[in-house]
Amino acid sequence: ILNVEQSPQSLHVQEGDSTNFTCSFPSSNFYALHWYRWETAKSPEALFVMTLNGDEKKKGRISATLNTKEGYSYLYIKGSQPEDSATYLCAFPGNAGKSTFGDGTTLTVKP
């Protein structure tokens, strides 16, 4: 059983604050790490696929970094907006495409 952990479990910030959260995963046999954004009543939306140690990817105000040697990835949101409120999931794809998910970080951005 793979151990994929996310912290914190929930986060409440004010509009305009920048924030970040963590996904930790097994550092051995690394293949890729996926980040998803999951809004209530919608499908999880793929944000990033991280593959290389030291990778940094950006999509608008959201960016992610990857450290495969120590087994963690950070997701950053700059200048949070209420529409950023969602649960952010990381997933560690394993054998035959089976993904192990973290529990998610639920972000609430207050106007």
Place this chain on the structure above:
Amino acid sequence: GAVVSQHPSRVICKSGTSVKIECRSLDFQATTMFWYRQFPKQSLMLMATSNEGSKATYEQGVEKDKFLINHASLTLSTLTVTSAHPEDSSFYICSASSTANYGYTFGSGTRLTVV
């Protein structure tokens, strides 16, 4: 982009009845569909992997006779919860891989309540 349509979004059924959940890939062929279940305050847990034209493979602890999976075409996979019990109440969601999208494309999920 790739879209997976999942229906129904919510269903309430009586104990002992069966419920079918459908996932359709709308603009791509999904040779493999993954079915997940999520209990409150827990992460998505893989139940089974559905491959078009062959038997599904189930994760340890998931009863294949209770959770029937059919993947008869490249665009449709179904999960049938047979003889549902209140403990089957959960959130069920499917996902499929697509070369047109990063990661996997998810359906919108089905909230099953068994009363």
